Amino acid sequence: MNDSSLPLTCNDDGTWSLNCLGMLCPVPVIKTGRAIRLVPIGDLLTVVADDPGVELDLQDWCSANRQEMVGCQIESGVFTTRIRRSR
Known part of the structure; x- marks a missing residue:
């Protein structure tokens, strides 16, 4: 899968959203x-x-x-789930 297939959007407030509805583990973690x-x-x-x-998968x-x-x-x-990119 290339990055252009990610359900990722940049919002008006500068935050980013990733829609993983309907996806089962490990797909949400891989896409994140x-x-x-x-x-x-x-x-x-x-x-x-x-x-x-x-929730636990993304914590880990x-x-x-x-x-x-x-x-x-x-x-x-x-x-x-809100994640701040640290690095």
Whole structure:
């Protein structure tokens, strides 16, 4: 998969969004890894996913890749995870 196939958008406020709805592990983590390389250092990436394991998976991914997980919220089975690109 090339980076142009990522469901990644830059929002008007300068944050980035990655839509991983309907994707199961490990796809959201793989796409997050690809997307974070396109996000400028210091910017926020919001990952939206409905895989029940995504919160823990992204916590582990952030720790292993030295990125900052700013927070994760769940509403109606949808996880919204904010990651700040640290490096």
